[in-house]
Amino acid sequence: MQTVPLLINGQFVESESSQFIAVTNPANNEAIAQAPVALDAEVEAAIAAAQNAFKTWSKVPTPERARVMMRYQHLLKEHHDELATILASETGKTFDDAKGDVWRGIEVVEQAMNIPALMMGETVENVARNIDTYSYIQPLGVCVGITPFNFPAMIPLWMFPMAIACGNTFVLKPSEQDPLTPMRLAELFIEAGAPEGVLNIVHGGKEQVDILLNHPTVKAVSFVGSVPVGQYIYRTATSNMKRAQCFAGAKNHTVIMPDANKEHVLNNMVGASVGAAGQRCMAISVAVFVGDSKDWIEELAERIGKVKPGIWNDKEAGFGPLISPKAKARVLELIQSGKDEGATCLVDGSDATVEGYEQGNWVGPTVFSNVTADMRIYQEEIFGPVLCCMCVDTLEEALAIVNANQYGNGTSIFTNSGAAARKYQSDVEVGQVGINIPIPVPLPFFSFTGWKNSFYGDLHAYGKQAIRFYSETKTITSRWVENDIPSGPNMTISLR
Ligand code: NAD
DSSP states (O other): OEEOOEEETTEEEOOOOSOEEEEEETTTTEEEEEEEOOOHHHHHHHHHHHHHHHHHHTTSOHHHHHHHHHHHHHHHHHTHHHHHHHHHHHHOOOHHHHHHHHHHHHHHHHHHTTHHHHTOOOEEEEEETTEEEEEEEEEOSEEEEEOOSSOTTHHHHHHHHHHHHTTOEEEEEOOTTSOHHHHHHHHHHHHTTOOTTSEEEOOOSHHHHHHHHHOTTEEEEEEESOHHHHHHHHHHHHHTTOEEEEEOOOOEEEEEOTTSOHHHHHHHHHHHHHGGGGOOTTOEEEEEEEGGGGGGHHHHHHHHHTOOBOOTTOTTOSBOOOSOHHHHHHHHHHHHHHHHTTOEEEEOOTTOOOTTOTTSOOOOOEEEESOOTTSHHHHSOOOSSEEEEEEESSHHHHHHHHHHSSEESOEEEEOSOHHHHHHHHHHOOOSOEEESOSSOOOOTTSOBOOEETTEESSSOBSHHHHHHHTEEEEEEEEEOOSSOOOOSOOOSSSOO
């Protein structure tokens, strides 16, 4: 059985721990590796390595740091299929979807390649007589990332390339459920020329995260995962005077206007709702049909019902298994609650299985209609292949539903009316909006801007906001004159 190593100070080392967490293939729940629960001393060593590396890495010229990212981007592309295969084997994602997971991370590395331009400060000459003011963007120090299971390539790549390109060093604590992908990402990063100690990786759960959150050396914490853990991490990190950005759960609505292109709506809704078995923070889990568009619900349910779960290399499979038996049990329990609370189950994936993989965490596509806002299937993030359909008469009513929801990660509207789209984009209280695009994940020159209970903090992932998050601004006011020096003391706060 392969034991997942730690990465400390440029070395892939076996943990001395006697505690391990099984990494399984979710299609049959057989163990494929084991991840150690790192010892306290090992987490401390990772932080110390990052602290030490910061002294030199922060002084490496910015264009040289960019060149490491250029080589890294090249290697990631060269190893795209290999990374997707590792990723698919530990998450169960279909091969194409696994490639997408890696690709959306590569795009962030491409953004990190632009770091010299992104780190430009500001300057004004002659703010007072012979006085100039200019600012520099400087790195913070040791930054930390804690990542979820559902995007084991993309989400680590949201974090460490941007932080490290800024001149910081990093300790990553990836999900214990699929650590093999982040380890391969790290090997390629070192091959790209990242010096020792710049990126470190430890494994484990709460105890290891707590060491990172409480360590005085750590300056900034990036987290992606569930709401309770996100709230805990945000509170702990900020009460320890660290900056924090915590991306959390979601319940994303699509509003379907009756003037939308029906074919376009139905085609897009199938993948957006049950793709990746609904285990995407931007999955569409609620469809709000406005007016006569409710007549499309049955046809949508029929199309979603035709999507088959399957193993990662089955080309006919629309999506894979859920990540764990625990996740499956949770989703099944929520489906049952929908039936008990009176929603109409148009497609029921509760009994789904895949031949030859009966031990896997399968849940088939599931569609509910007549869902109301008080039901648990509406209130809770299901994180499974389940779509809830609701019906209203007007766009205003649809907006009221979306805005009353506790989450604000993503939303979309399908319409052929510019006026309706504009009203929606303006009035909706959600941070990422798609217009005739179901899942509006921004490319990395923008930022990933969830709102409400989907995000705690102010500066978001990637784009310009990530540069601000992973840096300090130093503002310098200087006077260089040969003569014309003001005489006498200046007893005021004004520059002269
Ligand atoms: P999770 O919260 O269970 O775990 C996330 C990370 O936190 C893991 O590394 C885990 O080891 C660690 N962790 C778990 N419990 C902890 C604790 N008590 N204290 C400290 N650390 C702890 O999340 P998950 O199940 O891996 O991921 C799914 C969740 O992530 C969903 O809620 C999904 O919506 C969310 N997510 C959000 C976004 C976003 O951008 N908003 C993106 C992807 C996933």
